[in-house]
Amino acid sequence: MIIFYWLSVAAGGLIGAIIRYLLSAKLNREGGFPAGTFAVNMAGAFLAGVFSGLAAGSPAHAFVISGLMGALTTFSTWVSEILLMWQQGRRMASVLYAVSTIVLGIVFYMIPYIYVGA
Numbered sequence: 001m002i003i004f005y006w007l008s009v010a011a012g013g014l015i016g017a018i019i020r021y022l023l024s025a026k027l028n029r030e031g032g033f034p035a036g037t038f039a040v041n042m043a044g045a046f047l048a049g050v051f052s053g054l055a056a057g058s059p060a061h062a063f064v065i066s067g068l069m070g071a072l073t074t075f076s077t078w079v080s081e082i083l084l085m086w087q088q089g090r091r092m093a094s095v096l097y098a099v100s101t102i103v104l105g106i107v108f109y110m111i112p113y114i115y116v117g118a
Helices: 002-027 035-052 059-072 075-087 091-117
Strands: none
Touching: 002 035, 002 059, 035 059, 035 075, 035 091, 075 091
């Protein structure tokens, strides 16, 4: 049964990584706000909040939370973009991006989690 969980995570990861790549390629602009990364991180936080209370411990939960949302959202890209903006002298934008992602990510997670779990 454990192999089914691993395969669920792998399948979700494959799909999440592809979606993240496509959205980032479409929405991110050179020298602009990294809208694609921001969008996938906010969508991932929201969907993780929705699904966290559902089917916990099941292969479906492993697919959505660990696989799909794990690959869709990206900490390494986010940090890289923050540092690149800082190095380009866009310090205020860098700080706003970092803070807004953290604050809104928590909000986007909490709201559906509270309402789905209620």
